[in-house]
Amino acid sequence: MYVIDTAPLISLIYIAHPPISMDKQTILSILIHLSLSNTSLSSSADIIPRERVRHIKMVKSEKKKKQNNNGNMDGLGVGLKKGPWTPEEDRKLLSYVQQFGHGSWRSLPPKAGLKRCGKSCRLRWTNYLRPDIKRGKFSLEEERTIIQLHALLGNRWSTIAAQLPRRTDNEIKNYWNSHIKKRMTKMGIDPMTHKPKNGTQLLSSNLNHMAQWEAARLEAEARLVQKPNNHQTQQPSLVSPYIHDHHKTPTKVPQPYLPCLDVLKVWQRNLWSNYSINNETLQSLISNSNASVATPAMPVLSHVCSNGSCDQTTKRNDHVETEMDPSEEFTYDADDANFLNDDPLRSPDFWEEFVDLLDGGWKNITNNFAIITSPPASPVC
DNA sequence: AATATGCACAACCGCCTTTTG
DNA sequence: ACAAAAGGCGGTTGTGCATAT
Numbered sequence: 001m002y003v004i005d006t007a008p009l010i011s012l013i014y015i016a017h018p019p020i021s022m023d024k025q026t027i028l029s030i031l032i033h034l035s036l037s038n039t040s041l042s043s044s045a046d047i048i049p050r051e052r053v054r055h056i057k058m059v060k061s062e063k064k065k066k067q068n069n070n071g072n073m074d075g076l077g078v079g080l081k082k083g084p085w086t087p088e089e090d091r092k093l094l095s096y097v098q099q100f101g102h103g104s105w106r107s108l109p110p111k112a113g114l115k116r117c118g119k120s121c122r123l124r125w126t127n128y129l130r131p132d133i134k135r136g137k138f139s140l141e142e143e144r145t146i147i148q149l150h151a152l153l154g155n156r157w158s159t160i161a162a163q164l165p166r167r168t169d170n171e172i173k174n175y176w177n178s179h180i181k182k183r184m185t186k187m188g189i190d191p192m193t194h195k196p197k198n199g200t201q202l203l204s205s206n207l208n209h210m211a212q213w214e215a216a217r218l219e220a221e222a223r224l225v226q227k228p229n230n231h232q233t234q235q236p237s238l239v240s241p242y243i244h245d246h247h248k249t250p251t252k253v254p255q256p257y258l259p260c261l262d263v264l265k266v267w268q269r270n271l272w273s274n275y276s277i278n279n280e281t282l283q284s285l286i287s288n289s290n291a292s293v294a295t296p297a298m299p300v301l302s303h304v305c306s307n308g309s310c311d312q313t314t315k316r317n318d319h320v321e322t323e324m325d326p327s328e329e330f331t332y333d334a335d336d337a338n339f340l341n342d343d344p345l346r347s348p349d350f351w352e353e354f355v356d357l358l359d360g361g362w363k364n365i366t367n368n369f370a371i372i373t374s375p376p377a378s379p380v381c
Numbered sequence: 382a383a384t385a386t387g388c389a390c391a392a393c394c395g396c397c398t399t400t401t402g
Numbered sequence: 403a404c405a406a407a408a409g410g411c412g413g414t415t416g417t418g419c420a421t422a423t
Contacts, residue, residue, distance in 0.1 A: 082392080082393075083391095083392075083393090084391070084392075085391085085392085119393090119394095120392075120393080123391090123392070123393080124391090124392085127391075127392085128391075128392095170390085170391080170392090171390080171391095174389070174390050174391085175389090175390090177389095178388070178389055178390075179389090
């Protein structure tokens with residue numbers, strides 16, 4: 001499998017699908033199809049009809065339901081406890097995993113003396129008991145990272161979590177839903193598209209740019225979809241840190257690097273590295289912090305490279321990420337009456353500049369993406 | 382003081398993907 | 403190659419606490 005040069009691919013997609021009516025599922029299907037078959041897009045016949053995809057999914061779903069109705073429901077055994085975990089249960093699970101590793105989660109509960117399903121145990125461990133979890137308020141940097149990654153990846157919480165060391169996807173998801181999403185809505189920004197709800201005038205003329213970004217995102221998704229077996233030559237990347245934990249079990253293996261990071265890296269280098277003015281804007285979005293938090297020009301993914309090493313070229317200002325000190329935590333009052341005052345996001349100038357940056361960033365991405373993801377004569381997928 | 386409401390977050394559910402036999 | 407089991411993910415719900423009425 002070889003990397004596809006994305007620039008012509010995306011051009012082709014644009015021919016087949018005008019940006020405004022671009023259909024995500026269709027584009028994703030195309031990308032997956034192309035990636036899996038290592039072919040180029042030769043005609044519209046290569047496009048997998050959305051209806052067909054839906055039908056296949058529906059058939060599989062119904063088949064699964066039948067299986068489940070035959071008593072194959074995951075983890076819903078008789079007499080198993082549900083609901084909040086007690087300290088005693090936590091102690092048993094923690095003790096067992098630390099001593100023996102989790103092994104097969106399904107077989108763990110009886111061994112550990114727990115009347116829980118394996119799935120419940122796994123979730124309790126990964127979201128709460130794991131010793132390397134960072135709890136407490138999200139730092140400004142973390143919050144900023146979440147917003148940026150969400151803009152690019154959407155609700156891919158696990159992928160986002162992989163870039164926030166010691167944070168769980170569940171925690172990030174909750175934080176998004178209970179904090180950031182509400183704040184964005186309050187500011188008139190659609191949290192799903194990251195676009196101003198009332199900014200139609202400017203945006204309508206620049207939907208093309210947004211669509212291009214969407215295509216880049218879908219490209220990343222497509223790569224995620226087909227990431228698996230053939231990445232063995234790649235070094236493991238920054239995935240959930242618990243795989244490096246000394247409690248890790250024999251069943252846990254290093255995960256392959258996430259190809260989408262290539263996009264992130266280019267995006268980071270070409271767009272956000274130039275984002276000096278809008279960095280402040282973003283800070284405004286992130287919070288109306290009443291603490292004086294220093295705002296370094298921020299290399300969100302400065303510690304991430306596709307090969308798992310640290311790429312100094314992606315850093316700015318030699319900022320070194322460190323673990324959050326509790327004293328660095330900040331507070332803000334989202335209901336502060338002044339919260340929405342002087343909001344740069346509402347300025348037409350901001351959006352014009354933003355679009356210019358997108359334009360420049362996009363050109364660089366289309367130029368560089370294939371280079372970065374595809375070393376000459378090297379099968380990378 | 383009692384009740385209602387809002388919030389944060391832990392936990393569950395259903396589906397999908399990956400692994401295993 | 404296939405089916406079943408296991409693991410993983412994202413959406414949603416439930417629970418407990420704080421605050422408002």
